[in-house]
Amino acid sequence: MSLPKISLPSVRLLSSIHHHQQQLLLPSTSPLTGPKRAVSQGEYRRPGQPKVDKFPWxxxxFGFSKGFDGVKKHLALLKKEFSDRWVGPQGKPILEHMLEQNQVLWEFRGPESLEQWTVSSDQEIGGQSEVHLKLGKNQNTCLLYGTLSSTPxxxxxxxxSGYCTMRSKQPLASFDRKKHYDWSSFNTLHLRVRGDGRPWMINIATETYFSHQKDDIYNYFLYTRGGPYWQDVKIPFSKFFITHRGxxxxxxxxxxxxxxNTIGFTLGDKADGPFQLEIDFVGVCKDYAHTEEFAYEVYKRNPEI
Known part of the structure; x- marks a missing residue:
């Protein structure tokens, strides 16, 4: 039985394929070329964020004067903490603290009051929304304004995408220890605001007992009317519901x-365009006419039969 004849071009084609297969199987001996510090820059950087090419330190x-000023500041705070304990809670007489029915927590009466707040938007994740915070025309209010963009x-x-947030800073005691607000004597959140008709979300963050609860936030809605008139808003704490990462x-x-710990205001109504919210004060009060404990259904894990 005679074998079929193979032409010379076919032999050359088979030899070239075999040569290429050997090149694919063999490890590459050429040195790998890559960008500098490719190993240390392993974190993902979103588009639009500037590239940080500095070491963390x-x-x-590391100046000595900065450390001395910091120790002096914290010792003064520690002294105030000890003196307040002899006077009463938060430096108030105990009788005044017991009979107090209204308490203003944040009011805007100067540039130093804006330092207690921080603003953020979806620009942190590469979005296009803008948000700014400044004092009002009469220097007695704060004006939160900007432009909302839902383009991801x-x-x-x-x-x-498309959100803008204003949040109060975490209060700190001496030596950067966490300080908390105690609102257990009150049952209602009291606001005096003037908006442009947009709905906002009020966010209240509390201290958690477990690490997996660090993203739990209590929320409720703030509906603004718009127009030149102020509106006094009273929201019972029983209306707030809990969310985890939204x-x-x-x-x-x-x-x-x-x-x-903190309170914040978030706008994310997917209506692109300018917005503004003017706030006079944020406080808490005791409403004796409100007797509701919780407005939502509570599930029982082991119901009684």
């Missing part, structure tokens, strides 16, 4: 008022 000021960043991950939870429970 370079922005830190083109990073291949983010699908939704998702409403099935297991609801009342707001923990004994250890409140």
């Amino acid at each position: 370079q922005p830190i000021n 960043p083109r990073d291949g991950e983010t699908r939704y 998702r409403i939870q099935d297991d609801q429970h009342p707001l923990w008022l004994d250890k409140v």
